[in-house]
Amino acid sequence: MPGPVRAALWAGIAFLWLPVVLLVAYAFSASPVPFRWGGFSLRWFAALAANERLLEAAWLSLRVAAGAATLAVLLGGATGWVLARHGPFAGRALLGALAGAPLVLPEVVTGLSLLLLFVALESAIGWPAGRGALTVLLAHATLGSAYVAVIVQSRLASRERDLEEAALDLGATPAAAFATVTLPLMAPSLAAGWLLAFTLSLDDVVLASFTSGPAGTTLPVALFSMLRLGMTPEVNALATLLxxxxxxxxxxxxLLLRRRG
Incomplete structure (x- = not known):
């Protein structure tokens, strides 16, 4: 690798990781100012352990992210499979456009649309009752399913249908062929989609701001409110633990992959 290219590479890595390293360092600072060194101390980890509001928000975010990622895999996986394996059919273009719409729409538009939908549903059928963790989960699953659909469709599009057709020729039912051939082919993309949807949900502020309520304050929303009112080094400690x-x-x-290899 040429010297200038290597220098540019290391400069880019330093630009990305230096703030993270500083954040971790300041988590062990005794100073009450989040970004000022005041000597080594573990006081903010102890303060974090006593901060029930922040810990509850973090635990809620993890639960919502896991649920949203799982629902996104189910919805997005089915959508990607249909678009990749079922050829032309009536409404295919519309389905593809609707499935990919969250990828191109601003999150503000998506969040406002979902808020109006939840309000209309509550007025019409009484569900969901208010805004909370459930509405945030559904909003995040809506966004995550679009990413999962794209990943699954790309995975299946790069794989021919020879193995599936061979299974059918050998007497397997369509359900058995899907379970024993297609699903294993989709598995890597489903795992990647789950991780991506989980990360998107854990990191989201905009959708959660529109669709959450007092009982559904996720960690990013809580941190954003603290940013406006004044943060403490407890946030650094929480980020370090994450x-x-x-x-x-x-x-x-x-390590697991290395042992299998």
């Missing part, structure tokens, strides 16, 4: 959890998860997955 980074550690993500790092340990990646390390465990890498």
């Amino acid at each position: 980074l550690a959890a993500a790092g340990l998860t990646l390390a465990a997955v890498g």
Whole structure:
């Protein structure tokens, strides 16, 4: 690799990771100012353990993200499979356009539309009753399903139908062929879609702001409110724990894949 290209690469990596390293460092600062070093201390981790509001928001975000990602995989996976394997049919173009619409629409438009939908449904049938974790989950699943559909469709489009047709020729029912051939082919894209939808949900502020209520305050919404009122280094401590959890998860997955290889 040429020297200038290598220097540019390391400069880009430093630009991306230096703020993260500083955030972790300031989590161990004794200063009450989030971005000022005041000596090594673990006081903010102890303060975080006593901050029930922030911990509840983090736990709610994890639950909502897991539920939204699972629902997105079910909806998006089915949509991607239909678009990739069922050829031309009436309404195919409309289905593809509607499935991909959340990818191109501004989240403000999507959030406002979902809010109006939830309000109309509550007035008409009494469900959902108010805005909370359920409405946030449905909103995030709507966005995540669009990403999953694209990933699954791309995965299946790059794979011929030879194996599925061979299974059918050998006497397998369509359901058996789907379960034993198509679904394993889709599995990597479904896993990738789940992780992407989980990350999008965990990180979302706009949709959650429109569709949440007092009982559905996710972590990004709570952090955004703290940003306006004044943050404390407890946020740095929480971010450090989340980074550690993500790092340990990646390390465990890498170790598992290495042992299988």
